[in-house]
Amino acid sequence: MTTPFYVPPEQLVKDRADFARKGIGRGRPIVVLQIGSGILLVGENGSSSLRKIGEIYDRIAFAGVGRFNEFETLRVAGVRYADLKGYSYARGDVTGKGLANAYSQTLGQIFSHEMKPFEVDIVVAEVGRTIDGDKLFRVQFDGTLRDATHLAVLGAQEEEITERLEAQYDPEMGLQDALRAACDAIEAATEHTVEVDAWECAILERDATRRSFRRLDESEVAAARS
C-alpha cells in the first residue's frame, strides 16, 4: 500500500504559483494604456493570426499573455458569456466588471482544483464615455482580481515596463504618442528591437457608437514608430 505524501498547503500553493509565474514571465509583454481617445492595447506578437488581444463586446477588450491555448480558451468563453448576456438581456448589461469577476472565479477554481494552474495573466479593459469611466481589470493565474489605473502591463519585464511608462504617462497623450511610448518601453525593457509587423495593436475607441474595438493596421504602427 502506498502512503500519500503530506504536502503542506503553503508549499502546494507556492509550488503552483512558481510554476505559473515561470510560464507567464516568459510571455512577451503587453501594455494596456488609458488615453484621451480610448484604451490602447499594444503587444509584441510574431504571429499575425494567433492573437493575444481580442474584442469581447461593444466596449470591452481582452488581452492575455502566457500559454496561447489557455488564454484563447478564456477569450472564447468570454465572448460566449458576453454575447449570451447581451442577447438575453440588453447590450448595455454586458460589463467589464461582470466578465472580470467571472474570469477571476474560474481561474481561482482552476488554480486550487486542477492538476495544473493556467499559465496566464489577463486584462479586461472597458472603455467609458470619459476617461474616468474607463475600467482596467487585471486577473492573474490564481484568480487574483485587481483594478488598475492608467495602465496595466503583462508578461516579461512587467515591473520595468511599468516604471518606464509611469514616468511619462499623461492621460492627454494622443494615439501616436502613446503607441510610441508603449513600443519604446517594451523594446527598452526587453532589450531587443521589434519589427513593425510584429506589433499587435488595437484600440477601444471612446467615441464609437457601438462596437469600439479596432485593430491598428501596420501603417498606423509604422507612422508612430518613425
Add this chain to the structure above:
Amino acid sequence: MTERTTEVGPLRLGEAVPDASFLSVLEHRGASPTWDLGPGTASGMPEATTILALTWPGGVVMAGDRRATAGNVIAHSRVRKVYPADEHSAVAISGTAGMALELIKLFQTELEHYEKIEGTSLSLEGKANFLARMIRGNLALAFQGLIVIPLFCGYDVNEGTGRLFSFDVVGGRYDELHYATTGSGGQEARSFLKGAWSPDLTQDRAVATAIEALVAASEEDAATGGPDIRRGIFPTVVTVTQGGVVELTDDDIASVAASVLEGRP
C-alpha cells in the same frame, strides 16, 4: 434528453460547442428561441408586410414600410423591418413580426459572434446561407402559419459588388440580380420595380425608387403603410456600399418621400 440549463451561467471553459456559431452555443445550452405551438394553427399574430431591395452599380438599397397588421387591424404603425446585419450587410424580414424580430436579433448576434471567435467575418454568401439555415429551422412553424421570410443584401468585399438574396419558406436561397420584394405588398412593389429599375441608377435614384415602390404597394395593399408625413412615420431605408451600411435619417427620407408623393398620380 438534454438537461435544460440557464442561458447565462458562469464562464464555461472548453464548452463542447461544435463550431464558431452563436446558434450552436444556444443549442448546446438548450436555450435556442422556441415557439412551441402544439397542434393547430396560429392566427392573429401581428405580421410585418412589405420589404424590398434593389441593386445599383455601387451597392444595394433596402427599404421597408412600418406597418404590422393582425387580420384587419393595424397592430403597430412604427415597426422596423429593416436592420443592419453587420458592417457590410443588411437584413429585412416579413411575416410574423414577433418571430421575425427575434430572428433578426439572433442573426445579428451570430455574425458578430462568428467574427469575434474566428477573427474574420463570414463571406457574404456564408451569411446568406446561415440565414437560410435559420429559416429552414423554422419550417415546422411555417406550416402552422407562423411564416418568416427575409431579404438579405450586402456588399461583397471579395467580389467588389453589391448582392441581393431572397428566400422562401423552406429556406431556399436565391441570388437576385436587380431587385427583390416580399410581404403582402411585395407583388405590387415588384410590378413597380419592374418598370422603374434600370442598370444605371444612382444611389439617390435607387432610394427614391425604393420609396416610390413602397408607396405604390401601400396604395394597393391595406397591410402596407405609406409615408405618413403628418404623423412623421416614414419607411426605413438603408444603403449598403463599399463604405458599409448607412441608415438614412427620417429627415432624409421625409424629403424624398414628399417629392415622391408629389409626383404620384
